[in-house]
Amino acid sequence: MGNLTKAAKKLHISQSALSAQIKQLEESLNCRLFLRQGKKLVLTEMGNVALSYAESIFSKGNELENLLHKGMESENKIVRIGVLSTMSRNFIESFVEPILNNSSYKLEIHASGQTTLLNSLTNHQLDLALTNIEVRGNASQLWECILLNRQPVSVIGPNGFDIKSEFSKEYEEYNWILPSVESPIRSGFDGLCALQQIEPKIVAEANDMAMLRLLARDSMALTVMPEVVVKDELKRGILKSYAQLPDIYENFYAVTIKKHSRKNEINNLINKFLISKPA
Secondary structure, eight states, X not given: OBOHHHHHHHHTSOHHHHHHHHHHHHHHHTSOOEEEETTEEEEOHHHHHHHHHHHHHHHHHHHHHHHHHHSSOOSOEEEEEEEETTSOHHHHHHHHHHHHTOTTEEEEEEEEOHHHHHHHHHTTSOSEEEESSOOOOOTTOSEEEEEEEEEEEEEEEETTOOOOSSOSGGGGGSEEEEEOTTSHHHHHHHHHHHHTTOOOEEXXXXXXXXXXXXXXXXXXXXXXXXXXXXXXXXXXXXXXXXXXXXXXXXXXXXXXXXXXXXXXXXXXXXXXXXXXXXX
């Protein structure tokens, strides 16, 4: 949101002159860039698109100036990544690690729900989003959804349980802490239990992988998740993977906007991860 008076003062012009320039710009583009809400102006959807392109143009201008005057490209181009707040932090870290190690970029990470992620992409407030929920739609939709990785799901619990590796009725003897019912992992697990007539004793549910990780580590209950989520705990022997569940996977996606001023650059970052992704 913006205050026209403050903006005019910062630009050292009158408010009426700034209003006239905005009106002239909107007329030349034949679209509304701002809407008035009370005493403030807010960007429309096309206004956010225009802002994204303007920022890119100014950034390229600064790069050109540095190249001409200093013989080098400007540093720290900003990459804005949105992440689904319930995703595995270990997977997110594995994706952003190449960007963190590249001195040409400055990384901004924003966690939110799926709807907010897609809205932020649409408004060009994010360059890409990481999620474990596939984005589907028709050919005319704004987004592109790329499968980054597919991780098998395992039964995870405290080390020391005397459990066979095969998922069977034996697992009914233990308490379970499971992902919430809207999770694709939970849907797959419930289907497997129904198929094998297993009724797990569910003592808690959580929609956050970080919370499941903590509960699995600190309780005497079993849970289901990809091993990547608890790779450190498995390595240290705090937790153990007891069984890999058949035909149940967690998929990780990168979602981008089809028409983006830095489309090729963002795709290159995704491709670098796909080339170097962990097995």
